[in-house]
Amino acid sequence: MKYSFLLVFVFNFSVTLYAGKADTVSVYSNSMHKFIKAVVIKPGSYKKKYISFPVVYLLHGYSGDYSNWITKVPELKQYADTYQTLIVCPDGAFSSWYFDSPVDTAYRYETHVATELVSFIDNRYRTIADKNHRAITGLSMGGHGALFLALRHSDVFGAAGSLSGGVDLKESKNRFDISKRIGDTILQAAAWHDLTVINLVEKYTHTGLKIIFDCGTGDIFIDGNRRLHQKMLLLNIPHDYTERPGQHNWDYWRSNIPYQLLYFSNFFNLNK
Numbered sequence: 001m002k003y004s005f006l007l008v009f010v011f012n013f014s015v016t017l018y019a020g021k022a023d024t025v026s027v028y029s030n031s032m033h034k035f036i037k038a039v040v041i042k043p044g045s046y047k048k049k050y051i052s053f054p055v056v057y058l059l060h061g062y063s064g065d066y067s068n069w070i071t072k073v074p075e076l077k078q079y080a081d082t083y084q085t086l087i088v089c090p091d092g093a094f095s096s097w098y099f100d101s102p103v104d105t106a107y108r109y110e111t112h113v114a115t116e117l118v119s120f121i122d123n124r125y126r127t128i129a130d131k132n133h134r135a136i137t138g139l140s141m142g143g144h145g146a147l148f149l150a151l152r153h154s155d156v157f158g159a160a161g162s163l164s165g166g167v168d169l170k171e172s173k174n175r176f177d178i179s180k181r182i183g184d185t186i187l188q189a190a191a192w193h194d195l196t197v198i199n200l201v202e203k204y205t206h207t208g209l210k211i212i213f214d215c216g217t218g219d220i221f222i223d224g225n226r227r228l229h230q231k232m233l234l235l236n237i238p239h240d241y242t243e244r245p246g247q248h249n250w251d252y253w254r255s256n257i258p259y260q261l262l263y264f265s266n267f268f269n270l271n272k
Contacts, residue, residue: 020044020076022040023040024039024040025038031100036090036117038090039067040089041089044081052126053126054127054133055127056135057135057136057146058137058142059089059145060090060142061138061143062141064141066090072254079257085265085268086127094177097144097176097181098145098148099195101181102183102188110149130158131154132158133271134157135159135264135268136150137212139165140166143162146165147165147167147213148200151201152200154208159267160209163256163257163260164215164219164248165221165224167197167198168198201235202235211238213240213241216244216246217246218248240263
């Protein structure tokens with residue numbers, strides 16, 4: 001009995017000793033002249049000073065913030081341990097859509113995430129600082145943002161994903177503050193075209209980017225995801241696309257983020 005208790009105690013102590021840890025950091029944005037928060041989830045083995053880690057950037061959705069993912073999916077600490085990966089959750093404001101707004105200079109979240117935050121993380125943490133060990137994904141607005149940023153910055157991110165991404169902005173032109181970020185659909189017609197992922201893929205067919213995206217069959221964005229999948233097939237852009245039962249909610253995102261983290265882990269391991 002004492003021996004069994006000792007085994008349980010040692011096991012629990014080991015789990016505690018090597019459990020992932022979440023930090024909250026404030027990153028100064030030169031492009032927006034303010035501090036912006038992010039969550040950084042470190043695997044327990046980060047305590048070993050000689051190890052450097054790949055990084056997955058995980059973007060929140062419309063109306064969310066940097067704390068959403070770790071609050072709604074605390075299992076991310078376990079996933080950081082399982083895949084020996086840093087997980088960084090940026091703040092994309094209430095409705096930035098993760099691009100630099102052509103009509104509002106207060107929204108420069110493409111510059112912030114793809115340049116300022118990546119530089120901060122690589123300088124502050126022990127990362128493997130190259131695109132073959134850096135991935136980005138997100139949900140809803142963040143799903144669009146992740147694919148958008150990775151396509152436009154394939155020198156920064158080697159792999160990208162999307163969960164329930166709003167990949168065709170014109171589907172939601174009168175919702176989710178998109179028109180506030182881009183402007184009038186006629187006066188800013190070029191921006192509406194160039195800032196949406198379903199059009200953007202036409203310009204970036206040979207990046208070598210590893211892409212995975214999925215959507216629930218009952219999701220509000222399922223049609224756009226299906227059209228993106230078909231377009232990428234026509235353009236011969238390699239990708240992994242999956243549909244699963246589910247709605248546009250945390251039950252779906254919580255269940256499906258492990259598949260994408262596994263995909264990214266396999267990508268990182270191929271580039272060791």
